[in-house]
Amino acid sequence: MTLRVVTVDGSPASARALVAAVRAALEGGPAVLPLGPGEPVPTADPGPGTALVIATSGSTGVAKHVVLSAAALRASALATAARLGGSGRWLLALPAQHVAGVQVVVRSLLAGAPPVVQDLRDGFRPEAFAAATRQLGTGRRSTSLVPTQLGRILDAGGAALDALRGYDAVLVGGAALTPSLRARAGAAGVAVVTTYGMSETAGGCVYDGRPLDGVRVALDADGRILLGGATLADGYLDAPALTAAAFAGGWFRTSDLGRWRDGRLEVLGRADDVIVTGGEKVAPAAVERVLAAQAGVAAACVVGLPDREWGRLVAAAVVPEGGAPGRPPDPALDPVLAERLRAAVRAELGRAAVPRILRAVAAIPLRGIGKPDRAATAQILTRPHHRDG
Template structure:
């Protein structure tokens, strides 16, 4: 499928000369007139794109991204990556990370190369697409599962194309530190990103906010502010009011988005995301962070990926459960987890799989994982 009509529509929207663009999962798109977006009649905000949130933690929402927000994000990214170049699109276009590859390309005046995802993401298809890039400066965005697949018994051709990228943005979920170390050890320039649809995608790179992005921690919760923040949710004024607000910061009015994540700043002032606010597991009266358990499991030898959720328990109220992709046995996993975590953090239910079930954007399918682990816990 050619993306030229989509690029033309996006270009017109980004120049404030056309309706907003909403991309469907199959790559087709619809145009939404500015008058149909529910903005105040006196608003001078031009919406360029409407994107679905991933839905990984609930019902997907349609997020309205303005021309100003996308431009600010694109400029911030170019500054962080020290230049503009050609992008390889390896993620679905209907989610913000995929959309941003197209938007950054349009702002840079370069033509993106789109990977064929009709057969799913495979190292072979990625390698073939990456070999078609012609610009000397090259970028791509991946989620951890994709990078894991690329670095599991990689061919020389795959490593060669990966090393030719000036930067590989990696985000969309918890990143196994072993994976990150292996990637950088193989000569890949990995830049970790944190953000969401409501912030035009990644707004914090390697723990540092992009230029123009404000970062705050309040009551343990991460807040992001600045020009990259979305205009709100289409046809959901109540949720918009609950998630976005404007207040003075350093003498200026700043638009903020209150994320659903817990975080802290390390000794260098870099953001460390601790997990979702709603991922706290209360087991036997103790509060356990699913993010802390995931971090611990990632340190166990042989674990490539892990996803942790609470499942109901008659004895404990909730219990810690994990779906794991790895080469270790259950006994090795539990022994390794016990060596790096406190006893209450060690999962009581573990299901090994060859691959985590994924949503269309490459993120783990929390609903499917929860159903599998709940069934496994009840069978014990």
């Protein structure tokens, strides 16, 4: 089967080319592979029934190409419309080579109108978001953002925030949404819907902790999240061993740990991020949630660092609230705040999870479309510092 490569560079013109290619693929035409400029093109044949091939490197940096059928893309888009209470116009404000961006295109096409596209060639700008929103006109409106974009709009206020308030649903995924950022969005009147999913599930398939219609969620004996249902990919392009390891018995075995809390799925972070300290297992994402929920903290990233005594120790980079724009904070976190943060983690997660290193940073390093860069964070935390824990 022919694979149609569409290079997307953040421009509305390249997004329109992708819309046309995806429309044809959903109707049985050539499979589409959206790529950013300069990204390598695979030579393998995706096979019959493929509508979309998505390149993903994940956190390991190993290139994979996820194979998705038109049926999986349609199932995801229709389930989203059902969960959100109906179809409408969509704004594409995400890079279109990622599955979340492509799904905005698919949802728009199934709703009967192509998406309005924000120009991202100079990066995401709140004022450009406001201008693009005005092109949607009246009626039901939805968009999809990552937490970094949501935070920038809230910080900007003004026309951008007014525009965001006008959406019936703002899907937020790609990285964990901190409690403080969600609270800010709620207080500002933004209709946030958190999403969890990946390229292998045709994008977000769990909204606000609850699976979409037709999606199955289970946890294995180790707490690993398993996803199943109509939105699953067919596997990885030209990678039978990877496909067999991840897809089996109608399930996709994710790299994430989770638990059920009050009937909702809570994602605890990647299994390979777990820190074993003194024989105890600590999930960084769980510690980050506790830290980010405390007053005085805008964001946090937790990593494990080598330690002679404990094997690995828990270390946290924290972005204090109220810092001067463009001015890095004192790395030595305020002692009163540091002790309050440690006490909160101890009370919620136990002694082993308490960060032995707490350091203030101006911003959490990010990769991709907004995921925390734990390797870069670890480098920051291993620079000369004093250990106050």
